[in-house]
Amino acid sequence: MLNPLIELKGISKSYGGREILREVSLQINHGDFISIMGQSGAGKSTLLNIMALFERPESGVYYFDNSPIPKKESKVAKLRNEQFGFIFQSFNLLSGLSVEENIAMPLQYASEERKSPGLQYVAILLRKLDIDTLKDEKIDNLSGGEKQRVAIARALVNNPSIIFADEPTGNLDFNSRNSVLKLLQELNTSLNIAIAIVTHDPEVAGITKRKLVIRDGGIYE
Secondary structure: OOOOOEEEEEEEEEEOOEEEEEEEEEEEOOOOEEEEEOOOOOOHHHHHHHHOOOOOOOEEEEEEOOEEOOOOHHHHHHHHHHHEEEEEOOOOOOOOOEHHHHHHHHHHHOOHHHHHHHHHHHHHHHHHOOOHHHOOOEHHHOOHHHHHHHHHHHHHOOOOOEEEEEOOOOOOOHHHHHHHHHHHHHHHHHHOOEEEEEOOOHHHHOOOOEEEEEEOOEEEO
């Protein structure tokens, strides 16, 4: 039996004296597809940021693939770059660069043994996400749905174990939202990549295999 991909034990986090997360424990397995819901300010994005190693908890322990998270920031950055992919509501793509250049951006920080296959993977992702005809187009000229497909390709280029998505459909129209959700489902199934989505939309949560709710500092499934 595989170890959990991510295991949190007793994670707590406060801001300005207000407790946001209180002794949260959670396991995410290889190939999981989970949604995290809760009211505004409940701690959804805080939990996602801790799992994505953008923030540190005040207490508790975090294991990735059965190993504790390293304390040295350079090792944390290496783990984040090699194992995690990220999709944001506002896309966070680089203006002035082409679709292909944006997708390949994470490879600038990859090790040499990962960079070469990653660059070859860019062409595959362009076709897989149906944006190959846009590869030389500047990001500024794309629609919202096209931008999010580029962002998804960028999240995949390092062949991560898990993708963290923070409101990935929040800025999309109805058709683009449905297209992106279908794509995420297909990627989870075909590539067995774990996906964790923060969302306020019950329909987005409805496509996931596991549904989590944050309430009063705790997490419930």
